[in-house]
Amino acid sequence: MGQPNDPTGDYTQINAVDWIPFPPPLCQGNIRWKLLHVSPESGRWTAIFDCPKGTSFNRHIHMGPGEYFLTKGRMNVRGGTDAGGATAVAPSYGYEACNARHDHTEFPEDSEFYMTFMGPLNFIDEAGNTVALVGSREVLGAWQAATAR
């Protein structure tokens, strides 16, 4: 079942794991993450993200529901409340429905959030074409490649 602090295991001492850059094609700016768990049978995965002021995630669709716990900062979804979207302010919880599309997810302050993902994220271009399909297998591969260095 894997070792402690290994996302294939059952326990991670979060502060003992180094932050890793989140793959650049998926975000703007220096977002870093720690992959906490993958559930290979169902394709669920769980991670924590460090998002400095001014960073953002690129356009994506949640192919299954996701739940976040924003522990620090502020997250603007679809432009934030000022632009008709939503703004989450820590400490807060949010549920992202299956098929939710996020054209802009921006962090106007230094922020941190924990999130469980049921299924893959579909990163898309403006026309809706898949740029990267990021599920439990892909995040585990990316994590293992980055931490093996």
Next chain:
Amino acid sequence: MGQPNDPTGDYTQINAVDWIPFPPPLCQGNIRWKLLHVSPESGRWTAIFDCPKGTSFNRHIHMGPGEYFLTKGRMNVRGGTDAGGATAVAPSYGYEACNARHDHTEFPEDSEFYMTFMGPLNFIDEAGNTVALVGSREVLGAWQAATAR
């Protein structure tokens, strides 16, 4: 919750629903289907497929686990047992794991199967690029478009 015989409802009288051609980019030959249910919260969906002799599904990856009940005929997965893959013979049950890749799924006899899908199918080209990402929303859209005609 939808009407009977509507995949957004809770009950379908299967023999009262007409078979619809399964979208041609996803298969070879005259495969037909009936969409039985979509679960919008989780992205699960359930369908039954009619696969005449000689038809096949195009290359795809199961982005979440799927379970099939082959009620008639024979299904060759990855070339079938003769080519190092697997052959299902009715009546049989099969579990397709999350991230299972099926380069060839062929029906050497007239066949029929019922299947529950946990999450989307990722139809891909030879290089692994996404051609069509088919989840609960997409199958419902395709079904409603086809049956509204």
Next chain:
Amino acid sequence: MGQPNDPTGDYTQINAVDWIPFPPPLCQGNIRWKLLHVSPESGRWTAIFDCPKGTSFNRHIHMGPGEYFLTKGRMNVRGGTDAGGATAVAPSYGYEACNARHDHTEFPEDSEFYMTFMGPLNFIDEAGNTVALVGSREVLGAWQAATAR
């Protein structure tokens, strides 16, 4: 991952597996079953049931959603349509919602159905107290005990 025809594996040749009596405290009459699959990570399980005319399942609550494919016969849920409940007639599909309570599930004809269960069944007495909580672990234990004889 288990052998073929073992519910911990990925493939079952259904007609090569013997029917086993479904545990008597859970039903009335000679209902028989074949356990087809258990998914230990998520607690899902899949089975097929043979329900002769006059048999019934005892009072239970679905602790997670379930989906059935009635391939033969007729199933009366909550007394059937004659008593304000519902009657399924083969071939049919039904979705049982999370927390659905079934006080009576009767088979007025020889019937057969395949069903996927997301989570446990909570068999209860009239007062709603748990008599037997039947999840993936319990069905696997019951199946292995019965087939080891």
Next chain:
Amino acid sequence: MGQPNDPTGDYTQINAVDWIPFPPPLCQGNIRWKLLHVSPESGRWTAIFDCPKGTSFNRHIHMGPGEYFLTKGRMNVRGGTDAGGATAVAPSYGYEACNARHDHTEFPEDSEFYMTFMGPLNFIDEAGNTVALVGSREVLGAWQAATAR
């Protein structure tokens, strides 16, 4: 879909919600909680718990997998590492497998954790009999009853 700060909705401003005592039959001492979300289709639910030093949860089985994020303090599972169990120290992540049985879950320091539950908790007595089956419906009912006062 419910209002903000309502567990049937999509967003909760956690610090705007009052802590509520967690039902006494399920724990020892003054554990308090905030129910953050229920997913009625699948039976998932999410909550945050405030566990003062010396409190504990009563014996229970996870009927589906659960994932926790311990943000403060220390949690001893099955007696803690000193007694052959495990001890989580904040900040940490843990995965509780489907069918995990927790005879003792104790907090030797003031602690707080966020947890997502896939399915119900089965609180049991020493003999393994169900004392309370606590799923998405039950937690929502308990939460609504407590916050309506």
